[in-house]
Amino acid sequence: MAPLDDQILLTAYTNALENRRFEGYVMWAEVALHWIRRELDGVTANAISSLMYEHVASGGKIDQVAETRPEWRHLYPFHYDLRFPILGREIYIETRLIFDNPEDPDDPVILVANIHDR
Amino acid sequence: MHPIAAESYSVEVKHDGKVHEIQLENIEIPTCQSCGERVLGNDVDEAVTRELRKKLNLLSPQQIRGRLRELGLSQKEVAHELGVAEATLSRWMTGSVIQSRALDRFLRTYLALPKVRTLLKAKLQAPDFGLGTLEEGEAVLPSAMRDSRQSGHAT
Numbered sequence: 001m002a003p004l005d006d007q008i009l010l011t012a013y014t015n016a017l018e019n020r021r022f023e024g025y026v027m028w029a030e031v032a033l034h035w036i037r038r039e040l041d042g043v044t045a046n047a048i049s050s051l052m053y054e055h056v057a058s059g060g061k062i063d064q065v066a067e068t069r070p071e072w073r074h075l076y077p078f079h080y081d082l083r084f085p086i087l088g089r090e091i092y093i094e095t096r097l098i099f100d101n102p103e104d105p106d107d108p109v110i111l112v113a114n115i116h117d118r
Numbered sequence: 119m120h121p122i123a124a125e126s127y128s129v130e131v132k133h134d135g136k137v138h139e140i141q142l143e144n145i146e147i148p149t150c151q152s153c154g155e156r157v158l159g160n161d162v163d164e165a166v167t168r169e170l171r172k173k174l175n176l177l178s179p180q181q182i183r184g185r186l187r188e189l190g191l192s193q194k195e196v197a198h199e200l201g202v203a204e205a206t207l208s209r210w211m212t213g214s215v216i217q218s219r220a221l222d223r224f225l226r227t228y229l230a231l232p233k234v235r236t237l238l239k240a241k242l243q244a245p246d247f248g249l250g251t252l253e254e255g256e257a258v259l260p261s262a263m264r265d266s267r268q269s270g271h272a273t
Contacts, residue, residue: 020160029158034129038130044167045163046164
């Protein structure tokens with residue numbers, strides 16, 4: 001898996017995470033939010049977005065993976081995956097980056113499509 | 119994203135090893151225009167947390183922050199005396215992590231009773247703390263003073 005090293009995409013991804021405390025910058029697919037609340041005792045989705053930010057801000061790896069699933073491929077060419085431990089569990093987080101204007105730091109949105117144990 | 123009015127929304131939330139059913143009423147949940155999937159934001163996550171705290175009678179982040187401010191206590195000293203990491207207390211105070219019921223009760227007791235705070239300051243390192251019943255008044259004496267009193271040395 002190739003790390004995300006495109007500077008424009010990386011900046012957009014980081015901008016979305018920097019805005020995580022405001023509504024609409026990090027969004028959760030229902031399945032992802034349900035998994036967090038059902039599996040990670042006492043942890044909120046907002047806490048996960050903060051951990052994602054800490055991971056990226058400290059130079060943690062983001063994998064850029066070409067989307068192969070036919071139902072998603074026409075919508076998003078790539079998904080961006082993070083892996084780091086939470087409560088002693090190795091967790092995989094699959095995200096999509098949505099943005100139109102690379103010049104606008106308030107434009108990018110991250111959709112967390114899935115999250116589960118590795 | 120298209121907002122839609124949901125009749126109600128339910129989610130299972132694990133807390134202290136037990137799963138609780140949380141039901142939210144009249145909450146708007148956007149749907150992705152491209153894929154049709156329901157997409158949830160901070161507002162839903164926070165509403166779920168608020169309902170869980172209400173159901174389990176847990177202190178809210180605002181209540182914890184307010185009480186620390188009223189008492190003039192720093193996060194650092196409270197975390198030290200409760201025996202939790204400062205980052206843990208900070209997460210309770212921002213609401214990103216929900217404290218366990220046991221720690222919520224300990225925190226309430228600590229915040230409600232000045233004697234408990236004094237006692238913890240004085241006895242935190244005493245190996246026999248909790249192994250016997252303290253005499254009234256003894257609770258507020260630092261262990262160094264008590265030890266010197268017992269051995270007959272004036273301090």
